[in-house]
Amino acid sequence: MMRWLGLAALVAVALLSAVVLGPAHVALGDLTSSEIVRSLRVPRALLALLVGGSLGVAGASLQALVRNPLADPFLLGLSGGAGLGAVLAIALHVAGPWALPLAAFAGALGAMALVYRLGLVGGAQLDPRVLLLAGVAVGAFSGAITTAIVSLAEAADLRNAFLWLWGGLSGASWDTVLVMAVYIPLPLIVLYAEARPLDLLALGEEPATHLGADVEPLKRRVYVAASMLTAAAVAVSGVIGFVGLIVPHITRLVWGHRHRALFPAAFFGGGALLLFADTAARVTVAPRELPVGIVTALVGVPLFAVLLRRWGAGGGGGRG
Amino acid sequence: MTGAAPLLSVQRVTYRYPGAPGDALHDVSLEARAGEFHAVLGPNGSGKTTLVRVALGLLAPGTGTAELAGRAAAVWSRRDLARVVGVVAQREDNLFPQQVRETVLLGRYPHLSFWGAERAADRAAVTRALERCDAVALADRWIWTLSGGEYQRVRLARALAQEPSLLVLDEPTASLDVRHEMEMFELVRTLVDRHGLAVVMITHHVNLAARFADRVLLLADGRTAAQGAPGAVLSRETVERVFAWPVAIAPFDGRPQMIPLRQPKEST
Amino acid sequence: MRRLLVASLLAIGCRPAADRPATPPVAHRIVSLAPSSTELLFALGAGDQVVGRTTWCRYPPAALLVADVGDGLNPNIEAIAARRPDLVVLYRSQLNETAATQLARLGIPAVTLAQDRLEDIAHAARELGRLTGRAGAGDSIGAAMEALLKTPAPAPIRRVAFVVWDNPPMVIGGGSYLDQLATLAGGTNIFHDLGAASATVSIETIVARNPDVILVLSDDAALPGYSTRREWRAIRAVRERRFIMLPADLFGRPSPSAPAAVAALRRALELDARR
Numbered sequence: 001m002m003r004w005l006g007l008a009a010l011v012a013v014a015l016l017s018a019v020v021l022g023p024a025h026v027a028l029g030d031l032t033s034s035e036i037v038r039s040l041r042v043p044r045a046l047l048a049l050l051v052g053g054s055l056g057v058a059g060a061s062l063q064a065l066v067r068n069p070l071a072d073p074f075l076l077g078l079s080g081g082a083g084l085g086a087v088l089a090i091a092l093h094v095a096g097p098w099a100l101p102l103a104a105f106a107g108a109l110g111a112m113a114l115v116y117r118l119g120l121v122g123g124a125q126l127d128p129r130v131l132l133l134a135g136v137a138v139g140a141f142s143g144a145i146t147t148a149i150v151s152l153a154e155a156a157d158l159r160n161a162f163l164w165l166w167g168g169l170s171g172a173s174w175d176t177v178l179v180m181a182v183y184i185p186l187p188l189i190v191l192y193a194e195a196r197p198l199d200l201l202a203l204g205e206e207p208a209t210h211l212g213a214d215v216e217p218l219k220r221r222v223y224v225a226a227s228m229l230t231a232a233a234v235a236v237s238g239v240i241g242f243v244g245l246i247v248p249h250i251t252r253l254v255w256g257h258r259h260r261a262l263f264p265a266a267f268f269g270g271g272a273l274l275l276f277a278d279t280a281a282r283v284t285v286a287p288r289e290l291p292v293g294i295v296t297a298l299v300g301v302p303l304f305a306v307l308l309r310r311w312g313a314g315g316g317g318g319r320g
Numbered sequence: 321m322t323g324a325a326p327l328l329s330v331q332r333v334t335y336r337y338p339g340a341p342g343d344a345l346h347d348v349s350l351e352a353r354a355g356e357f358h359a360v361l362g363p364n365g366s367g368k369t370t371l372v373r374v375a376l377g378l379l380a381p382g383t384g385t386a387e388l389a390g391r392a393a394a395v396w397s398r399r400d401l402a403r404v405v406g407v408v409a410q411r412e413d414n415l416f417p418q419q420v421r422e423t424v425l426l427g428r429y430p431h432l433s434f435w436g437a438e439r440a441a442d443r444a445a446v447t448r449a450l451e452r453c454d455a456v457a458l459a460d461r462w463i464w465t466l467s468g469g470e471y472q473r474v475r476l477a478r479a480l481a482q483e484p485s486l487l488v489l490d491e492p493t494a495s496l497d498v499r500h501e502m503e504m505f506e507l508v509r510t511l512v513d514r515h516g517l518a519v520v521m522i523t524h525h526v527n528l529a530a531r532f533a534d535r536v537l538l539l540a541d542g543r544t545a546a547q548g549a550p551g552a553v554l555s556r557e558t559v560e561r562v563f564a565w566p567v568a569i570a571p572f573d574g575r576p577q578m579i580p581l582r583q584p585k586e587s588t
Numbered sequence: 589m590r591r592l593l594v595a596s597l598l599a600i601g602c603r604p605a606a607d608r609p610a611t612p613p614v615a616h617r618i619v620s621l622a623p624s625s626t627e628l629l630f631a632l633g634a635g636d637q638v639v640g641r642t643t644w645c646r647y648p649p650a651a652l653l654v655a656d657v658g659d660g661l662n663p664n665i666e667a668i669a670a671r672r673p674d675l676v677v678l679y680r681s682q683l684n685e686t687a688a689t690q691l692a693r694l695g696i697p698a699v700t701l702a703q704d705r706l707e708d709i710a711h712a713a714r715e716l717g718r719l720t721g722r723a724g725a726g727d728s729i730g731a732a733m734e735a736l737l738k739t740p741a742p743a744p745i746r747r748v749a750f751v752v753w754d755n756p757p758m759v760i761g762g763g764s765y766l767d768q769l770a771t772l773a774g775g776t777n778i779f780h781d782l783g784a785a786s787a788t789v790s791i792e793t794i795v796a797r798n799p800d801v802i803l804v805l806s807d808d809a810a811l812p813g814y815s816t817r818r819e820w821r822a823i824r825a826v827r828e829r830r831f832i833m834l835p836a837d838l839f840g841r842p843s844p845s846a847p848a849a850v851a852a853l854r855r856a857l858e859l860d861a862r863r
Contacts, residue, residue, distance in 0.1 A: 022790065022792055023789070023790050023792060023793045023796070024790075024792045024793055024795065024796030025796070035795065035822050036792045036795050036796065036822065039818065039819060039821075039822040040790075040791055040792045040795065040819055040822055041792065043819070067413075067415055069415075095813065096813070097813055097814065097816055097817045099813075100755070163753065163755075163756055163758070163788070164755050164756065168755070168756045168788075170754075170755055170756045170757055170790065170791060170819075171754075171755045171817075171819070172819060173817060173818040173819035174818060175817075175818055193434070196429060196432070197429075199416075199426060199429075200426060200429060202414060202415040202416050203412050203413070203414050203415075203426070204409075204411070204412050204413045204414075206409050206412075207407075207409055207412045209378070209398060210376075210402065210405075210406075210407035210409060211402055211426060211427060211429050211430065211478075211482070212398050212399040212401070212402030212403075212429050212430035212482075213398060213399075213429070214397075214398050214399075257415075257416040257417070257418065258422075282790050282792075286790075286793070287779070287781075287782065287787075287789050287790075287793045287797075288782065288787045288788060288789055289756065289757075289788045289789055289790050289793075290788075291756070291788075
């Protein structure tokens, strides 16, 4: 119980600091009336929570699916696909404020479908090793095409597209928050429903089958739901690394491996991490802003190292 | 007990893996009822694991039928089947650092409602399973601290937590020392005698199978070399033919025991 | 024979880096590897002496008739050599360090010019004037640039922000040529305190600093895409649709047309002030 209260407090502090702190000085008394706070900081904080949470849960579920603790939501080629989609949208001068996110989303889904299809090649049935290799291949391939387009292109706009891809929450608005809030519950519910079967999958596919899990539908659902979450995160905020990789590990150190507890913990843990990282990105070199992906690495990795040492001294880990 | 319907019934099945030159199983049958201990023996590659996969509905036989508790194996949903059949596969690759009680609790999955939490009845079932496997003392240990024999008992406890009527064990004593091997076979025998389970065990240990099992199925090249009571199946001619090695058969405790003979190489 | 081969290889390999081929007294076959130097060469009246340009060199229109040799950063040495130049004008950048060495190995003289700010144009004009035998024109352009720089900046009439990208928001800082133009035209770049030529900032910083008008490099009159986005409308200038479009030909690079650019910007700022 204490753990959950601690997490709730952490999220509250993270949200509060994201709203109170910023490169522009807003007096505490003016917080509720300030335009900056209402139109910029609050939606940005909420978006950080939703995106960080999505990445945390996607990471936890993909690590369980591919049975690899180094899996990151972007390992499966989604970032490459999103980048290619975004660059194509700019190159083809597609108009509209939602053009870039929608194109990135479509690109990510395209990559997901391609990796999925490759994962079935030769009757592989979404074998984790095949998925990982296919993901790396698709990511590299789309990255190469993207780089080729950008280097051959005229407009400086296209080179700036790479900046977008590095990740950032500057596109946050009440509109984006609404879209995310409406979109992510479904994949989250699907993943939560598969939480117990994922516990079984950790024993191996065959033992899981014998214990009553329907392994093929399980893998499909987890793969699609996790990819949908990641695609949405990339569409609204570019590629923010490390959150999906590290947050599941940190939460496992505290909550253990049972996914019924791990998923909610990873959601709020990921949200809190991204909130802190984004606040730091906005404040530390003000008036300039750091790309948030750099901050998540700088914050997340030492945090993980500290927890790892404490856990290593106490409980230890391993396989049976 | 023998009048009851068989829990596992494989009738004249044939199976060939896609792209394989020959049948992995050819015209093999096996029936297991409650209170019976069946051992499946045979050299490597003789089709033992394939037989179990077909019996459990994981593979569809080319010809023949496979039924579990009176229904076709293919018709069972995984979850429903897990309430009837507990399987301890040859290997498992557990990624979790877990405590014993937690890992045994995973066996309750087929009994849990979709959204519901584990209830007192589930925890009681876990304790019972641990008791039956003489593993209660291990309950709070972390699984990576367990010895091979202890871990096997825990895996068996997990299968028992499913409260199955049929247990299928694939080489449960591989790489265990003699004490743990004997303990495992005694445990299985007790489960059959005292708790009325049906057990089908694949094992390399011909002698222990002969002493503990009620019936033996000896496979060779996917075909039934012999099937029946251990005394009938394990004759010198049959064993030598199947395992391609000279043996002597000596009785012990009323059961045939196989003693491999030395075959000195001819000096050239 | 072998000793001769080894000796010549040693001789070639040991050529000191400082031993660059000397520039000709008057260059007649110039490959220009930066849009601003191409524009300068034509402004000097030396357009006929230019035999190669980069793909991005589009101004003046006459430049389009010159052969395209590819990129200016990390240039294609073979394509350049194919033009048989007697001088190559390089843009000063880390990425072009090796290019200068490679050209030297082929015996092609190269000159590296910084082309980032107004003072650079003055220097480049004089240098290129001398190299093309048009020293008079070079000195006159140089003098014009220096005069522009020496002009006391007028009292600022508008606070401006140059926004070059929206996601992440990128603005022009004090290190940029555009910042110099703004100051000369009577505009205060609200991000002048940022030393770099460009930087990423938060939207809320733009809101807090509250520019009167937003300057955009664009050839058409359409408002930038982000002007309809909710989060950008927190900026007063965006809400009030106060944008000034700066045509690329005049504002896109440091150019001898700087005086005309300053005048055009001043007019636009005055127009906005009156709205």
